Amino acid sequence: MALRFYNTLTQRLEEFRPLDGHTVRMYTCGPTVYHYVHIGNFRTFSFQDVLRRVLRMRGWKLFHVMNITDVDDKIIRNAVAEGKSLREYTAPYTEAFLEDAAKLRLERPEKLVFATDHIPDMVEAIRRLAERQHTYESEGSVYFRISSFPEYGKLSHTNFSGNLAGARVDVDEYEKADARDFVLWKARKPGEPYWDTPLGPGRPGWHIECSVMAMKYLGETIDIHTGGVDLIFPHHENEIAQSECITGKPFARFWLHAEHLMVEGQKMSKSLGNFYTLRDILARGWAPEAIRYLLISAPYRKQLNFTFDGLKAAASAIERLRNFQTRLETERFDPGIDEDQEQRAAKALADYHEGLDDDLNTADALGAVFEFIRETNIAMDQGRFRAGNVASAKKLLGDFDLVFDVLRPTLAEGALSDEEVEALLKERTEAKKARDFARADQIRAMLLEKGIVVEDTRDGVRWKRR
């Protein structure tokens, strides 16, 4: 079956293909760089990475734009407090975000865009909205009037015609005509950074940047727009209102939203203070691949509870995968080819891809891979697995790693090089031949200390990094 995604807009699973039939134009909401992003944020970015990889695996070209929000209330507050310009304040966090993303092996989007580089574009967009009577001005700020857009609420499936019983409404935004109207341009406040524009001195509201940058680089109707579920309302709802009121065309065809990462049953968030950054976890000695695996092994539309037990399980699962890969590469198999094994590989490959096609069901896809590994280990133990079966097994593992990307270990700083390890193992093998087991064990223990696990097998010694 073809690739299909759950579309928040239609609340249904829909077959996906890009509008122009070959290039997927995708916009993803990136981080606000007022702090280190936490691994909850990275769950969403990891999902986006899986999405990228699967789209390309299905043969589509990809043009993916991610924004970096480098102006907002928190950034301004912190920058002013530290006496820094916006750029001075945000640059290190932007850098840190990109470094962390690289450690998690997240592919770089084709284009990264910064809000503060697009102020004139935003001003122009607001001007066009004003022209079409969607805005009003109050005390130097410009607001979007949601009553001017009858479809408002279609993404979050909320009816805004009645009142919001029980909902919390911002009491200090008294200058708005309607509590649900949102700000496009915020009037300058004393002591805060601002831009002088035809709209008056001030700065952009949060939502307008995404509408403007998405359409500038990807066109008026984009294929895919994604973010965390918390962005459905109001952020994405407002993006739709702004964009569609400007162009009169559908803004995004597919809306994909990642569920939250939880910690102890609650959403991991900066405001709750219950968050871990990638740096926190790496400092405790965990491999970045384990974190990547943990974040992507559960389907993206399910809340995922973060625990260190879960991280340990992820690390062990990666071990199993790598052990199998090592076996495939180092063991000697009898010549010939086993047809049952070929069928097993073909079925596993088909199941793996079908899992991914089904709204990126990574858990299902993984099941196919692990089942294949168990069955193939047995075939190897029983001598039924032949040299001619290596290729199909490698193909499965290769396709697995094209998306999951966890087989290659991250080398720790100060790690022994492959050559150094090989030299020590050669010495150990000679010691063993001379029945000097004390020396052999000493070398093995020393290597283990350096994170190298030595294994003696029928086909000789082999090793791996832990």
Add this chain to the structure above:
RNA sequence: GGCGCGGUAGCCAAGUGGUAAGGCAGAGGUCUGCAAAACCUUUAUUCGCGGGUUCGAAUCCCGCCCGCGCCUCCA
């Protein structure tokens, strides 16, 4: 109150009408000079609870209980 996700073994988790994938942990075993490694076997008569539909339900319908998210900045 509205909208949305979810409740499957000790933990994570797939499965949306045909008789419970997979991972981790635990327990046995194989191999090995030894082994911490690797590999194998094993672990839910049962899917939050109660009714109903059906030859057949974890899967559909009705009612209930519980957890989480959004409705305010938020991935």
